[in-house]
Amino acid sequence: MSPEWSNASSDLLVAIDRDSDEPLRSQLERQVREAIRTGRLRVGERLPPSRELAGALGLSRGLVQDAYAQLLAEGYLVARVGSGTRVAAGACPPPSPPPPPSRPAGRSPLLADFRWGVPDLGAFPLSDWLWAVREAARGMPVAELDYGDPRGSAVLREVVAGYARRIRAAAADPEHTVICSGYAQGLSLALGALARTGVRRVAYEDPGSPASVRAAAAAAGLEAVPVPVDEQGVDVAALAATGARAVVVTPAHQWPTGVVLGPERRLALIAWAAAVDGVVVEDDYDAEFRYDREPVGALQGLAADRVVSISTVSKSLAPALRIGWVLCPPALTQALVSVKHVSDRGSPVLDQLALARLMESGRFDRHLRRMRAAYAARRAALLAALAEHAPDVTVTGLAAGFHAVAHLPETADEQALVTAARARSVGLYGMSTCRTSQATAPPRLVLGFGNVGERAVTAGIAAIGDLLTGRDPARSGGPRPGNRCAAPRPGPR
Amino acid sequence: MSPEWSNASSDLLVAIDRDSDEPLRSQLERQVREAIRTGRLRVGERLPPSRELAGALGLSRGLVQDAYAQLLAEGYLVARVGSGTRVAAGACPPPSPPPPPSRPAGRSPLLADFRWGVPDLGAFPLSDWLWAVREAARGMPVAELDYGDPRGSAVLREVVAGYARRIRAAAADPEHTVICSGYAQGLSLALGALARTGVRRVAYEDPGSPASVRAAAAAAGLEAVPVPVDEQGVDVAALAATGARAVVVTPAHQWPTGVVLGPERRLALIAWAAAVDGVVVEDDYDAEFRYDREPVGALQGLAADRVVSISTVSKSLAPALRIGWVLCPPALTQALVSVKHVSDRGSPVLDQLALARLMESGRFDRHLRRMRAAYAARRAALLAALAEHAPDVTVTGLAAGFHAVAHLPETADEQALVTAARARSVGLYGMSTCRTSQATAPPRLVLGFGNVGERAVTAGIAAIGDLLTGRDPARSGGPRPGNRCAAPRPGPR
Numbered sequence: 001m002s003p004e005w006s007n008a009s010s011d012l013l014v015a016i017d018r019d020s021d022e023p024l025r026s027q028l029e030r031q032v033r034e035a036i037r038t039g040r041l042r043v044g045e046r047l048p049p050s051r052e053l054a055g056a057l058g059l060s061r062g063l064v065q066d067a068y069a070q071l072l073a074e075g076y077l078v079a080r081v082g083s084g085t086r087v088a089a090g091a092c093p094p095p096s097p098p099p100p101p102s103r104p105a106g107r108s109p110l111l112a113d114f115r116w117g118v119p120d121l122g123a124f125p126l127s128d129w130l131w132a133v134r135e136a137a138r139g140m141p142v143a144e145l146d147y148g149d150p151r152g153s154a155v156l157r158e159v160v161a162g163y164a165r166r167i168r169a170a171a172a173d174p175e176h177t178v179i180c181s182g183y184a185q186g187l188s189l190a191l192g193a194l195a196r197t198g199v200r201r202v203a204y205e206d207p208g209s210p211a212s213v214r215a216a217a218a219a220a221g222l223e224a225v226p227v228p229v230d231e232q233g234v235d236v237a238a239l240a241a242t243g244a245r246a247v248v249v250t251p252a253h254q255w256p257t258g259v260v261l262g263p264e265r266r267l268a269l270i271a272w273a274a275a276v277d278g279v280v281v282e283d284d285y286d287a288e289f290r291y292d293r294e295p296v297g298a299l300q301g302l303a304a305d306r307v308v309s310i311s312t313v314s315k316s317l318a319p320a321l322r323i324g325w326v327l328c329p330p331a332l333t334q335a336l337v338s339v340k341h342v343s344d345r346g347s348p349v350l351d352q353l354a355l356a357r358l359m360e361s362g363r364f365d366r367h368l369r370r371m372r373a374a375y376a377a378r379r380a381a382l383l384a385a386l387a388e389h390a391p392d393v394t395v396t397g398l399a400a401g402f403h404a405v406a407h408l409p410e411t412a413d414e415q416a417l418v419t420a421a422r423a424r425s426v427g428l429y430g431m432s433t434c435r436t437s438q439a440t441a442p443p444r445l446v447l448g449f450g451n452v453g454e455r456a457v458t459a460g461i462a463a464i465g466d467l468l469t470g471r472d473p474a475r476s477g478g479p480r481p482g483n484r485c486a487a488p489r490p491g492p493r
Numbered sequence: 494m495s496p497e498w499s500n501a502s503s504d505l506l507v508a509i510d511r512d513s514d515e516p517l518r519s520q521l522e523r524q525v526r527e528a529i530r531t532g533r534l535r536v537g538e539r540l541p542p543s544r545e546l547a548g549a550l551g552l553s554r555g556l557v558q559d560a561y562a563q564l565l566a567e568g569y570l571v572a573r574v575g576s577g578t579r580v581a582a583g584a585c586p587p588p589s590p591p592p593p594p595s596r597p598a599g600r601s602p603l604l605a606d607f608r609w610g611v612p613d614l615g616a617f618p619l620s621d622w623l624w625a626v627r628e629a630a631r632g633m634p635v636a637e638l639d640y641g642d643p644r645g646s647a648v649l650r651e652v653v654a655g656y657a658r659r660i661r662a663a664a665a666d667p668e669h670t671v672i673c674s675g676y677a678q679g680l681s682l683a684l685g686a687l688a689r690t691g692v693r694r695v696a697y698e699d700p701g702s703p704a705s706v707r708a709a710a711a712a713a714g715l716e717a718v719p720v721p722v723d724e725q726g727v728d729v730a731a732l733a734a735t736g737a738r739a740v741v742v743t744p745a746h747q748w749p750t751g752v753v754l755g756p757e758r759r760l761a762l763i764a765w766a767a768a769v770d771g772v773v774v775e776d777d778y779d780a781e782f783r784y785d786r787e788p789v790g791a792l793q794g795l796a797a798d799r800v801v802s803i804s805t806v807s808k809s810l811a812p813a814l815r816i817g818w819v820l821c822p823p824a825l826t827q828a829l830v831s832v833k834h835v836s837d838r839g840s841p842v843l844d845q846l847a848l849a850r851l852m853e854s855g856r857f858d859r860h861l862r863r864m865r866a867a868y869a870a871r872r873a874a875l876l877a878a879l880a881e882h883a884p885d886v887t888v889t890g891l892a893a894g895f896h897a898v899a900h901l902p903e904t905a906d907e908q909a910l911v912t913a914a915r916a917r918s919v920g921l922y923g924m925s926t927c928r929t930s931q932a933t934a935p936p937r938l939v940l941g942f943g944n945v946g947e948r949a950v951t952a953g954i955a956a957i958g959d960l961l962t963g964r965d966p967a968r969s970g971g972p973r974p975g976n977r978c979a980a981p982r983p984g985p986r
Contacts, residue, residue, distance in 0.1 A: 013662045013788050040658040121638040129843075130630055137623055145614040145811040165533040169506045181674075185837040192712070215835045219685070221714065295506050318638040320842035342708045343836060344678040349813035350622075351841055 016057050024059060028067045036076050036087055047077065047085045112460020113427035116256070116403045116448030123371060124318045128363045129354065135361075136353035144349050150341040152179025152325075153352040159359050160325045164311070168287055169297030171304035176333045178340055179347050181322040183285060184212065186310035187248065189326060189343070190281050191220035193336035194246050199279070203227045203244040205234050207256055207434040213248050222246075226436040229254055233261030236268040245278035251299045252287050256434045256446045258397015258405055260296055269299070273306040279329065282309040286401035288316045288368050289375055305329045308336075313355065315401075315450070316368060323347065323355055375402045378449040381457040389465020395447075402450035405431065408443040408468060415440060421464045428464070509550050517552060521560045529569050529580055540570065540578045605953020606920035609749070609896045609941030616864060617811045621856045622847065628854075629846035637842050643834040645672025645818075646845040652852050653818045657804070661780055662790030664797035669826045671833055672840050674815040676778060677705065679803035680741065682819060682836070683774050684713035686829035687739050692772070696720045696737040698727050700749055700927040706741050715739075719929040722747055726754035729761040738771035744792045745780050749927045749939045751890015751898055753789055762792070766799040772822065775802040779894035781809045781861050782868055798822045801829075806848065808894075808943070809861060816840065816848055868895045871942040874950045882958020888940075895943035898924065901936040901961060908933060914957045921957070 014031045016024060035041045047053070050068060054061040068085055071077045078088040144153070151157060157174035164172035180186045191202060199222065204213040206226035217224035227239045227247065234249050249269070251261035261269070273280050282299045290296075300309035304327070312324035328336050340346065358364045379398060386393055386406070394407040408414070414430035421428040431444035445468075449457055507524045509517060528534045540546070543557040550557075561578055564570045571581045637646070644650060650667035657665035673679045684695060692715065697706040699719035710717035720732045720740065727742050742762070744754035754762070766773050775792045783789075793802035797820070805817035821829050833839065851857045872891060879886055879899070887900040901907070907923035914921040924937035938961075942950055 013660055013790055121635045124638050126630055133626055137619055142614045145617050145813040147812045167506055181837040188836055219835050297506055319640045320638040322841040342712050343681055344674040348815040348844055
């Protein structure tokens with residue numbers, strides 16, 4: 001906890017009262033002592049140079065030096081050449097205990113961690129990103145540093161609208177494009193805007209992301225209701241029966257089942273939206289990565305007036321960038337922009353300009369091509385390993401993205417399997433958390449291979465293949481005492 | 494609108510149907526034509542190189558080259574050496590009209606623009622910021638690129654908590670510090686968290702920021718009620734009469750009057766919060782800049798369990814960074830973090846690490862010292878110019894920050910004055926927009942001098958001094974036909 005990063009400010013908050021009977025030096029010493037005792041100044045923190053503090057307080061430098069010398073003598077401070085005057089160890093209450101590690105590991109210490117929802121973090125094009133930040137800053141008009149258009153940078157809106165038109169066959173228009181900080185904010189903005197326009201109930205796919213949608217709906221004051229998904233995607237007849245006027249769907253690659261919303265369902269969904277004067281919220285989360293199928297355009301391209309389409313760079317670049325965009329039906333743009341304005345006034349500008357530069361330079365595409373090849377190789381490794389070590393397990397949902405669904409024998413116990421695998425240092429995650437009911441049947445695993453290397457995929461499946469075949473994990477390598485696994489923590493959606 | 498930035502993607506969305514009777518080349522040509530006709534591809538946009546498109550579609554390169562040649566011949570495309578193949582001008586519908594300029598000018602083209610709420614944008618330490626981004630990226634653990642703690646980077650939380658303790662005498666603890674994207678989001682998070690804990694009504698200072706608070710309150714499902722401000726700050730007796738259990742205040746430098754919340758009022762406000770089991774939301778917006786007064790610590794330091802304190806770098810660095818932080822009462826932290834998680838999962842990580850590096854390096858302090866001197870000089874210039882050109886006008890609120898309040902003669906017409914000044918190319922802003930009632934009496938101007946240079950301050954006041962003295966603007970230089978001013982647009986708060 002030694003804060004080597006400590007701030008060397010001349011603005012230590014000390015109040016000198018010239019009308020007091022207490023001598024000035026005594027006032028200064030007393031207040032610094034109090035600041036140390038109460039923890040305002042902590043061990044290792046640097047005090048301002050005596051010249052600066054004297055200037056800030058209107059005192060002579062000699063007086064400040066004398067006060068520092070007194071506090072050094074009393075053991076409150078220590079002075080080292082080249083490091084300034086700092087708070088001495090033992091002079092103040094122990095700092096609050098360090099927080100528990102709150103970030104997941106980039107690559108897990110596990111043999112293989114099939115956590116879903118995270119791309120290959122180690123492959124993030126950091127030097128390209130830093131290049132783009134520099135390029136964006138060069139010649140950036142000073143006005144860009146002001147409060148701006150809550151929709152986001154006009155430059156980035158042009159770029160992503162063009163991208164959405166070309167790559168996703170979307171009917172995108174910069175005027176009705178709003179930059180947001182990833183899918184989660186996009187969903188919050190969309191539901192907030194729908195609530196303003198009188199929507200009261202929103203449906204979502206089940207299985208899907210029940211926790212995320214329900215929390216966002218509750219924050220917007222909406223009721224959230226599940227709708228089942230089958231091999232053609234969301235069940236539109238069941239949707240119509242809910243009375244909802246909005247639905248959140250993943251048409252290109254249903255989360256988590258991986259099915260593609262069929263052509264007839266697409267038309268039925270649009271017809272439903274028109275009939276109820278409603279809106280479809282499209283989560284276009286991993287459209288960049290598809291393998292052995294024809295491309296599927298965004299639903300938004302079919303009915304730009306009925307679909308809010310949300311994209312993110314969390315899967316294509318990295319979640320930590322927190323950038324996404326929303327294509328709005330023109331009738332909803334104003335309400336959505338208003339929610340964005342209230343929420344945060346707009347997204348950080350330099351990041352937006354950097355993303356625009358990255359995309360228009362071709363470096364973003366180059367990264368996508370590289371990642372597509374890497375994910376395709378992992379996907380092949382996963383299929384090969386499963387074929388070898390668990391030949392009875394069916395795998396679906398692999399046409400796009402970087403996760404697959406493993407269908408376990410009907411008798412398998414999802415939770416016991418996850419626990420047993422963890423005891424062998426393999427992170428597995430069941431589909432039950434994707435179901436509104438949390439039901440563990442039928443037993444399924446959602447295998448993410450975004451942030452796990454090809455060799456680890458192979459080794460991980462080899463290590464747990466026997467568990468997948470339906471043998472009782474308790475007999476084939478269940479948890480050992482003293483080696484209990486942590487709760488699974490899949491990435492947010 | 495020539496998109497020189499155009500994306501050279503190999504992923505142009507084209508679907509080739511090998512079961513179709515239509516020849517492959519014809520399918521490709523037809524779809525590119527349609528993309529151009531419908532505006533999916535716009536004038537100047539670059540098509541993927543033939544080799545890449547061929548690879549992506551599983552076609553021969555020659556076939557793609559032939560299709561391009563055909564479309565060149567038909568006038569849909571143009572090819573230039575070194576610039577690739579692009580959509581020809583005139584081949585597609587005109588792009589949507591360019592959006593109206595949505596960003597304010599950094600420095601206004603006016604002679605002097607006393608717009609408030611914006612710091613000196615031209616003085617933003619861009620090269621220091623870029624240095625900090627690079628430094629932060631160097632050696633950043635890969636795990637930082639993942640979804641992280643919704644409270645924000647542990648490193649930045651340590652740094653800003655230490656800063657708040659030292660500079661603002663706050664009782665700050667990284668565990669209960671939440672990084673947000675500026676004051677607006679901090680307020681939304683605080684009100685959202687309060688709503689979750691049963692608060693139904695929030696009070697705010699009047700004059701103050703009625704529009705901002707009311708919008709944020711409405712989004713959180715809270716009722717917002719105004720409370721008057723006098724020379725000692727917010728009227729605590731009037732506050733108690735509202736029945737509210739939360740209040741939003743600006744204790745260090747009341748917005749916009751500039752008064753400091755008096756010592757007795759501070760204690761009364763804390764006592765009120767304890768009595769109603771309520772919370773004070775402290776907007777600590779321009780604490781970095783104070784001049785000829787003793788420093789005033791954050792209210793939060795007096796009662797960390799009753800005060801939510803929100804800080805931002807919008808005034809100390811630039812609004813476009815969108816970074817701030819919230820110091821939470823421990824009992825409210827969980828609810829506030831939960832609102833942040835639903836809102837956007839957390840703020841962008843690299844920006845947070847860069848700010849931490851900027852602060853711990855001392856470069857942030859150096860910038861503040863520079864700006865304090867600059868604003869002090871502008872403040873002196875403002876006072877001198879007013880003394881010379883409008884000696885009857887009283888000015889208050891100048892102890893801190895970068896705005897002042899000019900008290901006009903009781904007979905002055907605020908709106909006419911603003912209009913008349915605009916006709917002389919001087920941007921003035923009345924206090925009426927800061928009042929819930931929008932009342933223009935008593936007539937006051939809020940003079941921002943953050944983003945207007947010293948010479949412009951002098952020249953601007955010289956140009957309109959006579960208007961401030963209460964002469965009828967219509968007789969002393971009112972608006973001329975054909976030169977009407979735009980509506981005033983002060984910066985957001």
